Amino acid sequence: MIAGSKPVNLTPPASSGESTGRKKHLLDFQDWSVADIHALFDTTDVMAQVLERTIKRVPALQGFTVGTLFFENSTRTRLSFERAARAQSADVLSFAAGASSLSKGESMKDTLRTIDQMQSDVYVVRHVAAGVPYQLTKWTDASIINAGDGRRAHPTQALLDAYTFKKNFANFDHFEGKRLAIVGDVMHSRVARSNIELWTLLGGEVTLCGPATLLPRELEQFDKVTLTHNVYEAAEGAHAVMALRLQNERMTSGLLPSIAEYQERYQVTEKVMAEAHPDALVMHPGPMNRDVEIAGDLADSERSVIEKQVASGVPIRMAVLYTLLVGKK
Amino acid sequence: MRSVIKNVHLLDGTTDYGTGDLYIKDSLIEGINLSGEVDETIDGSGLTLCPAFIDLHAHLREPGQEVKEDLASGLAAAAAGGFGSVVSMANTKPTVDEAGIVADLVAKARKIGQARLFPAASLSHGLKGETLTDFGALKQAGAVMITDDGIPVQDSHLMRRACEYARELDLVIQTHSEDPGLRQSGVMNEGLVSQRLGLPGNPISAEAIMIFRDCEVAAMTGARVHIAHVSSKRGMQVIEWFKAQGHTNITAEVTPHHLTLDDSVFESFDTIYKVAPPLRTAEDVAYLRKAITKGVVDSIGTDHAPHTQAEKDLDMLQAPFGIPNIELTFPLLYSELVEKGAITLTRLIELLTVGPAKVMKWDIPTLEAGKAADLVLLDLATEKPVTPKSFKSKAKFSPWTGQNLKGWPVRTLVAGKPVYSA
Numbered sequence: 001m002i003a004g005s006k007p008v009n010l011t012p013p014a015s016s017g018e019s020t021g022r023k024k025h026l027l028d029f030q031d032w033s034v035a036d037i038h039a040l041f042d043t044t045d046v047m048a049q050v051l052e053r054t055i056k057r058v059p060a061l062q063g064f065t066v067g068t069l070f071f072e073n074s075t076r077t078r079l080s081f082e083r084a085a086r087a088q089s090a091d092v093l094s095f096a097a098g099a100s101s102l103s104k105g106e107s108m109k110d111t112l113r114t115i116d117q118m119q120s121d122v123y124v125v126r127h128v129a130a131g132v133p134y135q136l137t138k139w140t141d142a143s144i145i146n147a148g149d150g151r152r153a154h155p156t157q158a159l160l161d162a163y164t165f166k167k168n169f170a171n172f173d174h175f176e177g178k179r180l181a182i183v184g185d186v187m188h189s190r191v192a193r194s195n196i197e198l199w200t201l202l203g204g205e206v207t208l209c210g211p212a213t214l215l216p217r218e219l220e221q222f223d224k225v226t227l228t229h230n231v232y233e234a235a236e237g238a239h240a241v242m243a244l245r246l247q248n249e250r251m252t253s254g255l256l257p258s259i260a261e262y263q264e265r266y267q268v269t270e271k272v273m274a275e276a277h278p279d280a281l282v283m284h285p286g287p288m289n290r291d292v293e294i295a296g297d298l299a300d301s302e303r304s305v306i307e308k309q310v311a312s313g314v315p316i317r318m319a320v321l322y323t324l325l326v327g328k329k
Numbered sequence: 330m331r332s333v334i335k336n337v338h339l340l341d342g343t344t345d346y347g348t349g350d351l352y353i354k355d356s357l358i359e360g361i362n363l364s365g366e367v368d369e370t371i372d373g374s375g376l377t378l379c380p381a382f383i384d385l386h387a388h389l390r391e392p393g394q395e396v397k398e399d400l401a402s403g404l405a406a407a408a409a410g411g412f413g414s415v416v417s418m419a420n421t422k423p424t425v426d427e428a429g430i431v432a433d434l435v436a437k438a439r440k441i442g443q444a445r446l447f448p449a450a451s452l453s454h455g456l457k458g459e460t461l462t463d464f465g466a467l468k469q470a471g472a473v474m475i476t477d478d479g480i481p482v483q484d485s486h487l488m489r490r491a492c493e494y495a496r497e498l499d500l501v502i503q504t505h506s507e508d509p510g511l512r513q514s515g516v517m518n519e520g521l522v523s524q525r526l527g528l529p530g531n532p533i534s535a536e537a538i539m540i541f542r543d544c545e546v547a548a549m550t551g552a553r554v555h556i557a558h559v560s561s562k563r564g565m566q567v568i569e570w571f572k573a574q575g576h577t578n579i580t581a582e583v584t585p586h587h588l589t590l591d592d593s594v595f596e597s598f599d600t601i602y603k604v605a606p607p608l609r610t611a612e613d614v615a616y617l618r619k620a621i622t623k624g625v626v627d628s629i630g631t632d633h634a635p636h637t638q639a640e641k642d643l644d645m646l647q648a649p650f651g652i653p654n655i656e657l658t659f660p661l662l663y664s665e666l667v668e669k670g671a672i673t674l675t676r677l678i679e680l681l682t683v684g685p686a687k688v689m690k691w692d693i694p695t696l697e698a699g700k701a702a703d704l705v706l707l708d709l710a711t712e713k714p715v716t717p718k719s720f721k722s723k724a725k726f727s728p729w730t731g732q733n734l735k736g737w738p739v740r741t742l743v744a745g746k747p748v749y750s751a
Contacts, residue, residue: 109642129644130527131598150646151527193527216524 022327025144026320027133028153029197037202040319041163047315047322050087061090064325067120068094069136070147071108071127076286077147077156077313081124084317090325093120108132109139116140121325125149130190143324151188156320157285158194160312162202165240167312168305170279175202181234181276182206183268184244184293185214191285192244200224209234210244210266213255231266235275242283243268243294259292269295273303281305330355330368330745334706337373341380341695342679351378353702356744360698371740373706380694381413381444381703381741382681385474385503386557386582386630387655389415389446391437392430393422398635398723400434403655404443406633406722408749410656411681411738413703415444416689419451420479426451426462428470435471443748444741445703449474449503452491456480461491464498473689476503478557479605483509485542492552501689503555503582504543506564507606511535516645518592518607526595528645531607537563544571547579555580555688558632560587560606562616569625580627580688583617585658588629589665590614590728600641600648601728604634618671621680628684629662629677631655635724653724657715659707661729663736674709702745705738713737 019035029037050058066085068078073096085092095115106114112123122143125133130150137144148154165180166172180199186192186208196206196219205224208215209231220227228234235241250256273280282294282304290296299306332353339346339361352359352367389403398406400417407415417434419425425434431448438446450472454460456479464475475495482488482504495502512535517523519530540556544567547554559565559581568581586604591611594602602608620626634651641648654661659681666672682694694700712733717725741749 107639107642108644109639127644129646131645134598135600135642135644149527151529153527187524190527193525218521218524221521222525 023324025133025137026155026324027137027144027146028155028194029201032201034202037159037162037198040159040323041166043319043322044163044312044315047318050318051315057087057089059089060322061085061088061325064122065091065093065118065120066122066124066321067115067118067142068092068124068147069112069115069126070096071125071132072148074126074148077126078124080313081145081147081317083314084321087314087318088322090321093118108135112136112139116142122321145320145324148190151190151193153194153197154190155194155198156313156317157191158198159320160309160316161195161242161283161285162198163316164283164305164309164312165281168281168308169239175199175204178204178239179237180204180206181209181238181241182244183209183231183234183241183266185246185250186210186219186244187214187216188247188250189244195242196222196225207234207238211256211262214250231268231272232275235268235272235280238276238280240281240283241268241273241276242285244285245287246289246293263292267291267293267295268298270298270301273298283309286310331359331366332369332371332745333367334371334373334378337706338377339696340377340675340678342675342683343695345675346696351696351704353742353745356702358696358698358700358702361696371706375708375710376739377707377709378696379678379705379707380682380696380700381705381743382411382659383414383685383691383694384412384631384633384655385416385555385628385685385688386478386584387415387417387633388420388635388651389417390421390635391434396637396723400438400446401441401443402721402723403633403635404438404441404446405749406655406720407444408741408743409721409738410631411659411705411707411741412444412655413705413741413743413748414447416447416449416474418478419449419476420456424451424455425449425472426454428463428466431467431470431472442746443743445743447471447473449476449478451475452477452482452502453487458483458487461487461494464494464500468498468500474501474503474555476505476557478503478505481505481507481509481539485546488543488546489550492546492550492554496550496552499553499690501553501555503557504539505558506536506539506543506556507531508535508539511538514646515607516603517595518609520592520610522592522595526598528595531605533561533563533609533613536561536606537567540564540567544568544576544579547571548576551578553578553580555582555627557582557630558584558587558606559617560613561609562613565616565620565625569620569623572625581625582628582630583621583626584630584632585654585661586632586652586728588614588617589661594728598645600643600645601652601726603645603648603650604632604652605650618666621672621676626680627688629658629680630685631658633722635722637724638726641726652728653720653722654727656720656722657727657729657734659738660734660736663709664734668735702742704742706740708737708739709735711735711737
């Protein structure tokens with residue numbers, strides 16, 4: 001805790017091929033190894049098969065309770081987790097805090113302690129502030145899955161992105177040497193931060209692209225990460241190009257002059273993709289502003305795996321729940 | 330009443346007297362190595378005796394925020410930390426912006442009979458940065474310093490007028506130098522760590538720019554301006570530059586936390602580290618220490634900022650800024666700076682006694698005969714872990730919990746009377 005005692009790592013330390021053992025939480029990828037991720041992807045394959053059956057349900061998590069604690073609204077992610085829990089026969093407790101006790105002044109800690117009396121085995125947590133899932137681990141014995149904390153991390157999104165890439169890139173062999181270009185509002189994006197962390201852990205490279213006001217220069221100090229303000233340069237030779245959602249408030253807060261300028265300089269288009277690897281995939285973590293950060297026709301094109309990303313969400317989250325809960329008991 | 334502290338290492342911010350006996354007559358120091366009958370003898374073997382410390386920067390939260398701290402708990406905590414005199418900040422509810430509030434604080438503290446209280450008054454009414462408070466009436470009621478600490482004075486014109494007026498009254502203006510526009514909603518230092526953790530950053534330039542503004546206004550008006558809690562190398566370099574030009578009316582303070590912690594502690598997402606200005610990088614910490622040895626720093630102020638545990642249990646965005654530390658300031662700085670060779674013990678004592686007294690133009694606290702018997706007896710040898718549960722402060726949490734420190738105060742005297750005994 002004393003000055004200079006702790007190095008900063010974006011790339012997780014455990015980047016060996018060895019499994020790092022049972023996991024209690026999924027907060028980010030700091031204590032996950034490549035082997036852990038590949039094992040999780042193998043489990044995801046099994047879960048994907050379950051979802052192809054007529055009866056899309058297995059008893060794997062029967063008797064477990066999954067609590068979704070969404071302090072910030074997100075219908076899509078919450079539904080995806082709840083579907084993943086129910087497909088494995090877990091009970092689901094759903095808590096949307098936005099309109100509930102927090103507005104009555106109850107603290108996050110007291111909210112958790114109240115919910116904890118209902119004895120969930122795992123909490124799926126989303127919060128507007130970075131670090132909340134970490135804070136909650138101090139106040140409960142249950143597992144915590146980070147479903148998005150501020151600008152910090154959204155690990156299941158990064159997992160489903162990497163998994164989608166693995167399943168859809170032509171003749172996929174490994175992540176080494178594969179380059180992911182992330183274009184847009186990197187500064188405010190937990191999706192970008194988790195993708196940087198996971199993609200580089202898996203051996204890939206990441207190029208970050210966006211206007212200087214939305215692209216923190218510090219991120220270039222991390223291994224296997226490069227920065228550019230030129231979208232064509234970012235796409236050049238990339239194996240996947242991911243456009244990030246641009247929120248209107250970035251204009252009103254003076255971070256960008258106008259939508260038109262952004263579209264002109266940073267929109268991911270067919271022309272941009274012409275610079276990429278011939279088999280490059282187009283990705284978007286959603287929700288998408290068509291024709292703002294991504295050209296509408298490109299989003300619907302052959303290269304686009306945007307809908308497959310959404311579809312990968314449920315099996316990935318099934319695999320995460322299974323890995324944490326069954327690995328734990 | 331005559332007493333003696335025997336066989337004690339006698340040290341003040343200017344002189345090391347070696348081992349001896351210090352005689353106290355009523356409220357004053359009588360002298361060293363005298364003789365004759367005494368009413369009380371204290372064995373100081375193995376201990377060090379210094380003038381009690383002076384803190385120009387503590388948030389005692391009264392009036393209005395007694396749930397965090399009050400005068401009784403705050404002044405007891407100060408005494409436990411070896412402080413005999415404390416300047417309390419004005420960002421209370423209501424703000425200390427009227428003479429009546431100052432007078433009430435002074436009267437109440439006198440009754441409590443702990444460490445001496447010297448209230449600061451706010452620069453603007455309600456800390457709104459709009460209209461000047463009645464500096465003259467506030468001074469007459471006992472206010473010793475003018476500051477909107479907690480909230481930067483954004484309006485440069487208001488700062489100019491405040492400095493001009495304070496100069497006329499020979500009052501110190503203490504600044505909270507951060508440019509609100511650049512600071513925005515930053516919760517930690519902007520840099521590699523904040524970008525990795527996805528937490529809104531508060532850039533060093535926010536501090537450096539405002540320190541420049543405040544020093545420039547000090548140079549322009551000739552007012553005594555004390556730059557509080559300098560946290561960054563660049564901010565400190567601005568002060569160095571002005572001081573090098575002979576602006577002796579500008580003084581600088583550093584805090585225990587900015588001297589010992591850097592922004593990597595946020596990896597733990599513990600809101601206990603959320604403080605304004607924020608903990609900077611290891612390079613900044615190193616430079617602040619260097620600035621002490623170079624003589625740029627005039628005083629160490631604690632910026633003791635207690636909150637309730639419930640407030641600190643909020644998330645990183647909502648939790649309040651502030652670190653409680655007044656009971657740990659000396660042991661922490663002795664263990665981390667003196668023991669590890671960064672600064673000398675005499676320099677540390679100086680920054681906690683002579684330094685702040687000079688900033689305020691108070692009588693220089695030494696161990697000479699005739700000085701006030703405001704004294705602290707320190708145990709520099711025994712190592713003890715930090716246990717917040719035993720704090721006198723209402724804020725029973727600490728960034729240094731469990732850390733083994735040396736240099737614990739064992740007895741604090743104010744005007745010859747014990748206000749703390751371990």
